[in-house]
Amino acid sequence: MQVLTYSWLNEHPSARKGEARVFIYIAGSMLPVYRKTPLTLLEQLQHPADKGLEIPDPVHAAQVLRRVGLYRFKGYLLPYKTDGGYQSDLTFGDIERLMALDETLRLQVLQAMPLVEVGIRQAISQHLLEIHGLRWYAKAELFAPPSTYFNHSELLARALSEFHGMPDLFVGHYRERYDQNEPPPIWMVAETMTLGNWSKLFEALASQADRDAIAASLNIRASTLASWLHALTVVRNVCAHHSRLYDRTFNTMGLADNRRTKRLLRQHSFDERDEGARRLAPRFYALHRLTNALDPASLWTTELKTCLAPCTPTELTRIGFRTGWNTQAEWNTFSP
Secondary structure, three states, X not given: OOEEEEEEEOOOOOOOOOOEEEEEEEOOEEEEOOOOOOOOHHHHHHHHHHOOOXXXXXXXXXXXXXXXXXXXXXXXXXXXXXXXXXXXXXXXXXXXXXXXXXXXXXXXXXXXXXXXXXXXXXXXXXXXXXXXXXXXXXXXXXXXXXXXXXXXXXXXXXXXXXXXXXXXXXXXXXXXXXXXXXXXXXXXXXXXXXXXXXXXXXXXXXXXHHHHHHHHOOOOOHHHHHHHHHHHHHHHHHHHOOOOOOOOOOOOOOOOOOHHHHHHHHHHHEOOOOOOOOOOHXXXXXXXXXXXXXXXXXXXXXXXXXXXXXXXXXXXXXXXXOOOHHHXXXXXXXXX
16 A cells, blocks of 8 residues: 655645645545644643633543543543533533543442353353263364454464463463463353353354353343443443443443343333444343343342432433333343
C-alpha cells in the first residue's frame, strides 16, 4: 500500500487559524493525523464547560480527571450531547454519579464470575471426562472441523502454552513428576483455561448429545448456553479491563430458553426497543439463571436488585431494563 503524507497551513476546513494540518493519503482517501495539543487538567475541564456542563467546583473536578482522564469522562457525557453542546442543568456531579453506578455494575458482574466460570468449566469437564477420558480436550475427533471460528489444534496449543507458562506449584509439580509427551489431565488444564476458550470448546463439540447433557445439568438448553457463554465472556472482559459497562451496546445474544420466557421478559423486564438483546440487562438475566443453577442458595440476584434500586427510569433504560423488572416472576423464581 502506498502512503503519502501532505501538510499545509490553513487550507483545510478543520484547521484553525495559524494551525498546520497533516494528512495521510491512503487508497484515494485523505485522513487527518490526530494532533491535538496536550492540555492541563483545568484546561481540559474548560472544554465540557464551554459546551454547557456545570462545574461548580473546578478543583474537585480536576482531581477526578487526574484519576480517570477526560477521554473516559466524556464517554459518560455522550447520552447528554445536543447539537449545541450538552443538555441544560447537567452537572459534573451527575456524571460522577454515573461513573459510580458503572463501577457498581462492573463489581456486580465480577461478583458472579467466580461461581459461573468455575461452575461452567466443571460442568463441561466432568461430563466429558466420564465419557471420553481425562484428556478429552486433546482429542480432535470430539470437535468440529477447523473453521474461521474454531481450530482445535490452535486452541490446544494455546491452552497447553498457557498451562506450562503458569508459575503455579501444581504446574511445576506435574512437569517434574510426569511424562511430558502426554498432555496434562483436564482438571489441571481447566485451572488455566479462559472462559473464552471454554465457550469455544463447548460450542465446537461435535456431539449434540454431549452439548445437551452438559446444558441440562444447568437447566439450560445447549443453544442458549452457547450464546450466553460467548456473551458473558465479552462482559467479563469489559469488566476486567475496567471499560464502561453502563449504556453499552453489545452483539446480539440468545434471550432465554423458550418462547414463553422470552415473551414475559420482553413484556415486563427488558426495554422494548432492545430487540436484539444487545443491552446489559439480558446478560444480567443469564447470570441470574447460571448463579441459581450452580448454587440455589446464591444471593446474587437479590444483590443485583439492591444494586439497581437507586437507578432512575432513564438509567434503567440505558442498562436495558423496564421500571418494575425486579418484581417479575422471572427474577424471583428459577425455572428453565
